[in-house]
Amino acid sequence: TLIFTDLDGSLLDHHSYGFSAAEPLLSRLEQHNIPVIPATSKTFAELIPLRDSLDNHHPFIVENGAGIYIPQDYFPEQLNQPIVDGYHLKKLSQPRSTWQSILQHLERSFPNEFITFAELGTHGISTSTGLSLEGAQQANLRSFSEPVLWKSTEQRKRAFIASLQEAGANVLQGGRFLHVSGHCDKGQALQWLTQYYKNNTPQKTITTIAAGDGENDVAMLEAAQQAIIIRSPVNAAPRVRNPYQYLTKACGPEGWVEGVMYCLSTSLFNSIN
Ligand code: 2M8
Numbered sequence: 698t699l700i701f702t703d704l705d706g707s708l709l710d711h712h713s714y715g716f717s718a719a720e721p722l723l724s725r726l727e728q729h730n731i732p733v734i735p736a737t738s739k740t741f742a743e744l745i746p747l748r749d750s751l752d753n754h755h756p757f758i759v760e761n762g763a764g765i766y767i768p769q770d771y772f773p774e775q776l777n778q779p780i781v782d783g784y785h786l787k788k789l790s791q792p793r794s795t796w797q798s799i800l801q802h803l804e805r806s807f808p809n810e811f812i813t814f815a816e817l818g819t820h821g822i823s824t825s826t827g828l829s830l831e832g833a834q835q836a837n838l839r840s841f842s843e844p845v846l847w848k849s850t851e852q853r854k855r856a857f858i859a860s861l862q863e864a865g866a867n868v869l870q871g872g873r874f875l876h877v878s879g880h881c882d883k884g885q886a887l888q889w890l891t892q893y894y895k896n897n898t899p900q901k902t903i904t905t906i907a908a909g910d911g912e913n914d915v916a917m918l919e920a921a922q923q924a925i926i927i928r929s930p931v932n933a934a935p936r937v938r939n940p941y942q943y944l945t946k947a948c949g950p951e952g953w954v955e956g957v958m959y960c961l962s963t964s965l966f967n968s969i970n
């Protein structure tokens with residue numbers, strides 16, 4: 698079993714970014730060799746300290762599926778992927794600058810209607826996310842995507858998204874921002890990494906579970922065998938086409954524990970029946 702999980706609003710509390718309710722289960726999963734694989738909008742720079750506090754040593758997916766980082770020596774086989782910052786890196790998007798120049802061109806058609814992460818800067822990111830200044834700085838160290846804060850109407854937002862798509866970008870809705878990146882998502886990243894585990898571990902069948910609370914998690918929730926939709930304190934639950942799905946009663950890390958316990962008990966039930 699592999700557990701792919703969104704962080705903000707799922708394993709981490711939407712407001713406080715805490716995860717204490719999930720700590721006992723996280724250590725039990727580790728003892729039972731069930732990898733918990735973060736799949737997040739966050740950056741590599743944000744994940745390094747976070748993996749430390751979560752005591753997580755598994756591969757991780759950043760910037761909404763744009764990059765998959767695999768620790769060196771995690772798999773017995775030598776990976777073909779280049780080593781970046783000490784990890785094997787599989788890229789699924791063009792660099793951030795590609796999206797920044799498209800956004801710059803759209804400035805004229807959508808004046809004062811959006812503000813990019815780069816424009817917000819450390820202070821602006823900190824105010825709009827509740828992250829510390831250090832956290833905001835790490836969130837801005839992006840390699841493959843540009844988050845955008847939308848300031849105008851829903852109708853204009855649809856026109857904006859259409860223009861971005863026309864220019865070759867892919868747009869995903871996060872909890873607070875629109876994420877402009879390549880044609881990647883957390884679902885494709887889940888598939889790539891699951892195939893990698895299959896090729897490099899003795900188990901021939903691998904069960905995949907995915908947990909998420911937002912629109913940017915839908916592709917991953919649909920790609921997994923079992924989906925856990927974490928209830929959000931602020932947004933409606935995303936619509937997911939997966940017959941094996943569970944909507945949690947609790948939000949954030951409490952909901953995460955509820956959903957993972959539910960999925961593990963049903964997959965155990967299926968395997969003994
Ligand atoms: C951004 O991502 C969230 C994910 O849903 C959002 O769009 O609201 C990212 O920029 C990420 O790097 C950052 O940590 C997060 C903080 O809330 O916001």
Ligand code: MG
Binds near residue numbers: 703704705872909911
């Ligand atoms: Mg989320």
Ligand code: MG
Binds near residue numbers: 703739
């Ligand atoms: Mg997210």
